[in-house]
Amino acid sequence: MSSINETDRPVVARRAAILYGAIALVSLIGLTDAIYLTVEHLSGRSVRCTITSGCSEVLSSEYATVRGYPLAALGAVAYFTVFSLATLAAFGYRGLGKLLLPLVAVMFLTTLWLLYLQAFVIHHFCQYCLLSALVTTVLTVLVAVSSKPVRVK
Amino acid sequence: MKRILPFVIIAVVLGGGLLTARYLQGASTETPKLSPSPNASPNASAEASVVAPNEPGAEPSHALGDAKAPVTLEEFGDFECPPCGMLHPVLKGIETEYGPQKVRIVFREFPLVPNHVHALAAARAAEAAGLQGKFWEMHDLIYEHQKDWHEAFDVRPIFDGYAKSIGLDMKQFTEESASEIVERRIFLDGKRAHSLGVSGTPTVFLNGKEVPFQSLAPDKLKPLINAELAAHQ
Secondary structure (H helix, E strand, C coil), X not given: CCCCCHHHHHHHHHHHHHHHHHXXXXXXXXXXXXXXXXXXXXXXXXXXXXXXXXXXXXXXXXXXXXXXXXXXXXXXXXXXXXXXXXXHHHCCCHHHHCCHHHHHHHHHHHHHHHHHHHHHHHCCCCHHHHHHHHHHHHHHHHHHHHHCCCCCC | CCCCHHHXXXXXXXXXXXXXXXXXXXXXXXXXXCCCXXXXXXXXXXXXXXXXXXXXXXXXXXXXXXXXXXEEEEEEECCCCHHHHHHHHHHHHHHHHXXXXXXXXXXXXXXXXXXXXXXXXXXXXXXXXXXXXXXXXXXXHHHHCHHHHCCCCCCHHHHHHHHHHCCCCHHHHHHHHCCHHHHHHHHHHHHHHXXXXXXXXXXEEECCEEECHHHCCHHHHHHHHHHHHHHCC
């Protein structure tokens, strides 16, 4: 990181706090979506074929679970971890903010894999899974920006 | 205070998340009380029998097992629906394990069109086979080969192949697949499904009571059947 003189510190800190706050808020959308998908999966509602749902094929596929656990539940844990780290970082625990980059990178790669599966293997898209993909993409951009070295004139 | 505030926020979100999950789960597991199938056992619970009767569905229904069997499983199925395909071996196993004296299995057509483009053609093929007394043979073939045909552009030659393999009169099968009698049977089963509040497949009723989807796994369905059998002994 480039050197920052004492007068610039509050500006840099404010920028970082805003970015981490935004990451926390966006991750809440992902967390809500993942909780909804997990409950749908566990209750079997979307796993059934219904007249209106487009998620049945996706959530009943073999890719919807990892060693018996719903993938959506792992997503919920990931979003909650992002939320916790971003909140702590926004309140001055800056070291924890550095953990966001590898975590979100893994989430983004997983998202790309899941989009590939929906498009080319399952041949069906689930709107809640697409919302999750959008949230992860926005998180990746925000985390990438927050990790960028700050240059203050 | 500022040092502990983020932990408070995280704890609030965690609690809120768990409460939301609990609320959503509660909302999804509420199953309405439904009136019994006319094909259900005459021993069906008195509580259910006071509810007004629903649409009877196509008659005669496709049923495996004794009409006096103490347990009737009535499935509303869509041949193209993957979870229905997964339920097929489960019900087959139950049929073999319990036998026709104890468990009766009824199949009702509930093709989810337009979501499943070939579901109606599959239902017609099964019903047309039924008119030649081979409904279950066709039913089994269509489910067992679900992955082979559900992405096909034209499924008719595939279903014709199944019809040939079970020895159907092909001229009759082709004519009846598009006949009004087949159409009407599917319509009547659909009417029964709607009268029972069925909105998805597979939906299974055990002696007139809807079995929650998550209880359709063999390890969960068998205890329910055993409980019904024990209650009727």
